[in-house]
Amino acid sequence: MSRFAQYKHKHKHTSSKLVFLLACAGLLGVALFADVLWFSSSSSLYSSLSIASNWALEKSGIFIVPKISTKEADKATEDKKKRVPERFVSATFADLPAPDLQWERLASAPVPRLDGAAIQIKNLFYVFAGYGTLDYVHSHVDVYNFTDNTWCVRFDMPKEMAHSHLGVASDGRYIYVVSGQYGPQCRRPTAKTFVLDTETRKWQTMPQLPAPRYAPATQLWRGRLHVMGGSKENRHTPALEHWSIAVKDGKALEKQWQTEIPIPRGGPHRATVVVNDRLLIIGGQEGDFMAKPGSPIFKCSRRLEVVYGDVYMLDDEMKWKILPPMPKPISHIEFAWVIMNNSIIITGGTTEKHPVTKKIILVGEVFQFHLDSMTWTVIGKLPFRVKTTLTGFWDGWLYFTSGQRDRGPDNPQPKKVIKELYRTKLSL
Numbered sequence: 001m002s003r004f005a006q007y008k009h010k011h012k013h014t015s016s017k018l019v020f021l022l023a024c025a026g027l028l029g030v031a032l033f034a035d036v037l038w039f040s041s042s043s044s045l046y047s048s049l050s051i052a053s054n055w056a057l058e059k060s061g062i063f064i065v066p067k068i069s070t071k072e073a074d075k076a077t078e079d080k081k082k083r084v085p086e087r088f089v090s091a092t093f094a095d096l097p098a099p100d101l102q103w104e105r106l107a108s109a110p111v112p113r114l115d116g117a118a119i120q121i122k123n124l125f126y127v128f129a130g131y132g133t134l135d136y137v138h139s140h141v142d143v144y145n146f147t148d149n150t151w152c153v154r155f156d157m158p159k160e161m162a163h164s165h166l167g168v169a170s171d172g173r174y175i176y177v178v179s180g181q182y183g184p185q186c187r188r189p190t191a192k193t194f195v196l197d198t199e200t201r202k203w204q205t206m207p208q209l210p211a212p213r214y215a216p217a218t219q220l221w222r223g224r225l226h227v228m229g230g231s232k233e234n235r236h237t238p239a240l241e242h243w244s245i246a247v248k249d250g251k252a253l254e255k256q257w258q259t260e261i262p263i264p265r266g267g268p269h270r271a272t273v274v275v276n277d278r279l280l281i282i283g284g285q286e287g288d289f290m291a292k293p294g295s296p297i298f299k300c301s302r303r304l305e306v307v308y309g310d311v312y313m314l315d316d317e318m319k320w321k322i323l324p325p326m327p328k329p330i331s332h333i334e335f336a337w338v339i340m341n342n343s344i345i346i347t348g349g350t351t352e353k354h355p356v357t358k359k360i361i362l363v364g365e366v367f368q369f370h371l372d373s374m375t376w377t378v379i380g381k382l383p384f385r386v387k388t389t390l391t392g393f394w395d396g397w398l399y400f401t402s403g404q405r406d407r408g409p410d411n412p413q414p415k416k417v418i419k420e421l422y423r424t425k426l427s428l
Ligand SMILES: *[C@@H]1O[C@H](CO)[C@@H](O)[C@H](O)[C@H]1NC(C)=O
Pocket: 124, 145, 146, 147, 148, 152
């Protein structure tokens, strides 16, 4: 029986317990810090900056539920009855109110795809790799043509290239594909890195990343390919390293990756956007599923994850700046964003697990980050909640395809891996 099941079994008044647990979470500095320590990054930079993250989290009204044993909870509840006033705490795992959008369903992708990658070059949408099922990964690219709304081309990826959780960036012709997980289930990442010339559809190799990374934040900025964070080889431990290499026309101009200023908070599944000559990193998480020790098939097993809504920016100063956090913690948005009218649009994702049931909770909102005012708004609802969806924008239409959707309007837990493609006319 799970800890919560025992808990529920013993006590009927679970909802007041929940309020109490959440109220406890108000004292989250300690809890969050404990979680951070749990990830056992020992660098002093990491701990000093996690204080900055705490600050950002508190500012946004985001609360993380501390670990609390049943016995402690019982005792604390008694104490609470005596003296602690109830307080309202935002339910970060709940859907946010959002206007409806009219979604139109178009031709589905040739395959269902989870944790793939996408790059839009003009009217063509390149959709890479991903899991078909947990035991089967794709090793090809599908291309969608936004002009005639057809899936028009399919071609193979190199055999040694990772199959999911890739770091991908493009200059408008060449697409760089960095590291990522090699194989199905929870296999390890590879350091191998490639570049695709989209005009000839030929692949070349690039210098390997100094170490393999799982779902690293990757973007091209000022002539250099930047690779930041992600998880380390075990898929779970957040990495803080930041490397870059000079590139031009699909070629590395340097033999090796250079070390850059580490990222304040590590982990996978973030959106990485270059806009107005600045590099932004949005959302993400610390921790992820990892292979069950000794499992010959590297069977995935769940580990503690902390989802966050932090936004970090690099500019001329080459120091990380903290921008206003997302309306709630969001992860699994690597390719779920587009730039539109001096704003960044983000679709779906996952948020903090449900504090009581511990279930994974998907996100169904469309967010907009206004770059002039540095503010977030919720601009609409997707037709369902979906994570790691792949998003494009063409001729006034916002498109998304792939990812894993919810179980239904009343159940935000992940279920089906999708191949459906939808679009909505945006006018903001
Ligand atoms: C995309 O569609 C347009 C309109 O039909 C067509 O002119 C163009 O060649 C297509 N591109 C590709 C790569 O198929």
